[in-house]
Amino acid sequence: MDAATRLRPLMDAVHDTATEVRAKSPDYFADRPLRLDRDLLARYGGPAGADGTLARLLGDAYGLTVEPVDGPEALTAVDRLLAERATGGSGASGASGASATAPPEPELAAVLRSVATAQQERDRLDRAAAERIAARPPERTGVMGGVLHYAAAGPRREGAPPVVLLNALGMGPALWYPLMGQLAQEHRVVTWAPRGTAPGSRPLRVRDHAADLEAVLVAEGATACHLVGWCTGPKVAMAFHRRRPDAVRSMVWLHGSFRRTDDAGGREPDTSYERNLEELCRAVAARPAMADTLRRIFDGGGGADPGTSTGTDAAPGTEADPRRFAEEVLARPARALDEELRRPFATGPVLAAYARQLLDYWADDALAHAPQVRVPVLCVGAAYDRIASPERLAQAVDRFPDARYRQLTGATHHSMYDRPREIAGLLTGFLRAVEPTGTPRTPAQL
Incomplete structure (x- = not known):
């Protein structure tokens, strides 16, 4: 050697x-x-x-x-x-x-x-490769209430299900381009910005987003798919599986959230971000006209996500402590994402629409359907995910008949942007192990 x-x-x-x-x-x-x-x-x-x-x-x-x-x-x-x-x-x-x-x-x-x-x-x-995907004109498909634009990369192959990257509510596709560039070497890959958060847009429910997914598959000429749900994406995946179980070959929950607001006993683990965000959403839902004012109160007037500790400035006292500062830096998002991560909080009307949809998502008990999911499921958590609780995701594994959990050392909620090659390798290995027919395999075989 x-x-x-x-x-x-x-x-x-x-x-x-x-x-x-x-x-x-x-x-x-x-x-x-x-x-x-x-x-x-x-x-x-x-x-x-x-x-x-x-x-x-x-x-x-x-x-x-x-x-x-x-x-x-x-x-x-x-x-x-x-x-x-x-x-x-x-x-x-x-x-x-x-x-x-x-x-x-x-x-x-x-x-x-x-x-x-x-x-x-x-x-x-x-x-x-990521820049070419970003610059490519989006694909279009008709959906209820208008036209859905979606990003696509990689060749269509007969009999090869596309990989569908189910985006988080309020987010655009930009975070996905580096990962798409990697996955497109072997797969057809699609993603889009979930509808319903533009000012004046009609309210959408979880089932409406599942219908959008079905419309994209029709546009792609695909009868089956592999689903990768990020953040709120798993609930859309589960809603789609309820209506089209035959069309799902496998599922990956990438820092996914199955959060519910009817957890009266407070048994589910929450991040401080989730608790603060729910408080904001309920306040905005109660007084939509005050959305912009409430947004500014929560973010301190600086436009950052409400209640997060994921900004790019160090917390007081951490720089003097090498160990604390190293952890604090790893927990941050990349600086290039600053504007992208503010999208759901850009204006009062955008926040009002986002809050309305999030409250609907949190009311949905997607895990009630988990025993009916017979395809392989991979749950990917991150040690420094301060957005969606990795502990909750780990707990969800036991609800599925054929699932396993993998936690990424030192990673955040945005690992697909921070570590596209690593995530692509993880997903590609998982997808290669899935039977073409979607026949369940044991975690040991995966």
Whole structure:
């Protein structure tokens, strides 16, 4: 095994972690090191890993400081994310100190620069693919009350069900473009902005959104599909399954929410965001004319999502504590999403329509139908999802006959944007394991 191949898992871990963190906090590494356990460095670099040479050259390749440390106790959440990526979650790399003899320093530096350059080119191609999808004119289909525009990518193949990305209420398709670029290499992929939050639009119920999904499938000439529901999307998927169970081959709940407002006993876990958002929605529903004023009260006048701690400014005191600050940064959305995430709260009328639909969603007990879902289900949670409770999603797994749960280390509610290659790999592996006929398979087979 040559040096580039042996070092690639470690370098991918450094690259992916640094890229994700910089998207959330561009200056994070300006005065903070990226810490790597000496044992991990030695496994990959042999003597060069043990004596600090590999750490220094990695820092040069990625424009940051890599600090060797003794033991996992010295690692922050950012460092632990890197370590998990480098070891595949096993705690041990594929290389060993006995076999991982690094080349001389000049050659090692050249190898690292070459791999880093290849990673940059891969990123450029990924961005270009997402930009092409964003620039493509949308597809159109007639729906009750008008025309639905939807984004599509990937070739239509006879007998191959499309992957339908069921978006969150109030959100546009922009968060999905990076993931669509990845999935479109093997699948036809479609998504759209759920209707009903434009000012003056008629109220839509969960069943209406399920009807929109059916209209898209008709437009695509598809008789079956794989459903990926994000945030509020799973409730649309369940409503569609009730009316067309034969058309669903598999389901994925990507940071999905089955939240209900009739939880009188308070047994279901909520995030603070969900509690604050319900308070806002009820206030707006009671006094729609006050929607803009209420929106400004909740967001402090700055236009951010109400009651969240997902902004891009650090909470007071966290920067002085490396461990707290690392967790706070990982929990943020990427800065490029600032405007997109404000869409449901853009104006008073938009918020009023959004609140009306959310209250309807929360009243729907979608999990009552779970025992009838006989296709494979994958539930994907995120350790730092502060929008939709990952604990609630994990609890939902047992309601389905054939489901499993996967939690992403260090991830947020927006993992499909932050980590499109990782999410695409997870989804593609799951879809490949699903029988073409949708015959249920056990979690062990998936």
